[in-house]
Amino acid sequence: MIKSLAYLGVRSPNYLEWERFGPEVLGLQLAGHGPDGAVRLRLDEAAHRITIHPGERNAVAYIGWSVQDEAGAAAVAERVTAYGIDVSRAGAEECAERKVEGFYWFKDPSGFRHELSWGQFHTVAAFHPGRAISGFRTAEQGLGHVVLAVNDLEEGDRFYREVLGFHPSDIVRDGPLVAHFYHINGRHHSLAISALPTREVAFLHLMIEVNALDDVGTAHDLCERREIPITTTLGKHSNDHMVSFYMYTPSGFRLEYGWGGLDVDHDLWMPRTYDKPSSWGHRRQHAELTALKLDEAPPR
Numbered sequence: 001m002i003k004s005l006a007y008l009g010v011r012s013p014n015y016l017e018w019e020r021f022g023p024e025v026l027g028l029q030l031a032g033h034g035p036d037g038a039v040r041l042r043l044d045e046a047a048h049r050i051t052i053h054p055g056e057r058n059a060v061a062y063i064g065w066s067v068q069d070e071a072g073a074a075a076v077a078e079r080v081t082a083y084g085i086d087v088s089r090a091g092a093e094e095c096a097e098r099k100v101e102g103f104y105w106f107k108d109p110s111g112f113r114h115e116l117s118w119g120q121f122h123t124v125a126a127f128h129p130g131r132a133i134s135g136f137r138t139a140e141q142g143l144g145h146v147v148l149a150v151n152d153l154e155e156g157d158r159f160y161r162e163v164l165g166f167h168p169s170d171i172v173r174d175g176p177l178v179a180h181f182y183h184i185n186g187r188h189h190s191l192a193i194s195a196l197p198t199r200e201v202a203f204l205h206l207m208i209e210v211n212a213l214d215d216v217g218t219a220h221d222l223c224e225r226r227e228i229p230i231t232t233t234l235g236k237h238s239n240d241h242m243v244s245f246y247m248y249t250p251s252g253f254r255l256e257y258g259w260g261g262l263d264v265d266h267d268l269w270m271p272r273t274y275d276k277p278s279s280w281g282h283r284r285q286h287a288e289l290t291a292l293k294l295d296e297a298p299p300r
Contacts, residue, residue, distance in 0.1 A: 001067055001165055002066070002067070002076065002184050003066045003067060003068060003140070003142070003184060003185060004066045004140060004142025004184060005048065005109060005143045005144060005146060006046075006050070006065055006100075006120055006143065007064035007117075008050055008060075008062075008142060008143065009038075009061040009062045009064070010058070010292060011052075011295055012053070012055055012057075012058045012059075013054070013056060013057065013058070013200060015037065015054050015251070017250035018039040018052045019039055022039070022132020023041075024131060025221075025222050025223065025228065026130070026257070027129045027131050027133035027215065028043060029042040030050075031047065031048040034053065035097060038053040038054065039053050043136040043208065044082055044127050045122045045263070047099040047122065048248065049143045052251060056294055058293075059292055059295040060112065060113075060294065061295045062114070063112060063113065064098065064100075064103070064114075065116055065117065065143060067116050067118050068118065070102060073104055074101070074104070076164060076165065076260070077116060079163050080163055082162075083174055085106050087104050088104065089103075089104050090102065090115070090263070093220060098117065100121065101118055101120075102117070102118060104116045104156075108156075110151045112148060112201075118289045128248040133185060133210065134210060134214075136209055136210055136211065137261070141186055141187040142185070143191075144207075145187065145189050145206075146192075146203070146205070146206055147189075147204040147206040148191070148192070148194075148201075148202070149194055149195060149196045149203075150203040153193065153194065155179075157180050161183060161220060162204065165184075166184060166190075167184065168181070168271045169182055169189045169264060171271070171272075172273075172274045172275075172277045173274070174276050176197055177194065179193065179194040181239060183264050183269075186264060188239065188261055203292035203293075204254065205246065205254040205256050206253065206254075206256070207256035208255070208258060209242070209261050210259050212259065216234075216243060216257055217223070219247075220234060220245055229244045230245055230247055231254050231284065231285055232246035232282050232285065233245060233281050233282060233285060234280045234282075235243070235280055236278060237278050237281075237282070238278055239262075239275055239277070240261050241260060242256075242262075243260050244256050244259070244282075251292070
């Protein structure tokens, strides 16, 4: 019943840096500010999909998923409640802030806050990228994908498949790395989960996909000129065929900037297992793992 990744919210002391980073580096459109001063960013006709709230530390605040309608969201919420997790319905103020008709929210077994939303607001004003760019691959595929480090990989796999209804795309097993990938629409994966050796829970990265390979190259050059750390070199993933590179954002998390992701047909798709995450490139250039921790602020 979950249709796509709708939006993402994080908190950061460097939230105002996104006013330039989003449009000038990523090609996003500045979509104004939230009631708390949050920087809102557009990728398409949706009112906004990425929101950076002010905060004392870098942390993931919420992950928003689109559901067909209120009845569909309620049905998923009931399964989450039956699993033993408390679910709350958002008030009018929260819905207005997210620019949706309504949403339920809960925290998954690892502590990530997820929001089951319906009626995402779209604007008649055309999307105006912050720099010359072909645009982003969104529509029914949503914002892109997120990758999470969970505290129990087996429990996470059961929860996302059996409770939330995500469909397995494939698995990567490369030495200590084990990652599960899931689709909910034509995008090869909207979610992936893994478990770090430290068993630390963290938001590992967000992927956004552009419509042309040249846009990836232009962003790569911009990062080099502006000395924005490129954490993983240009490469091609083995499972979804995405050609991409990874950069650090002003809020400390990694962003994958990619093109050419594989489409899946759920009725015909056969999940596979790969022995490497990439067929070429994607060399890590930073030994340390920088990732967003969970938000400790009270929900809004």
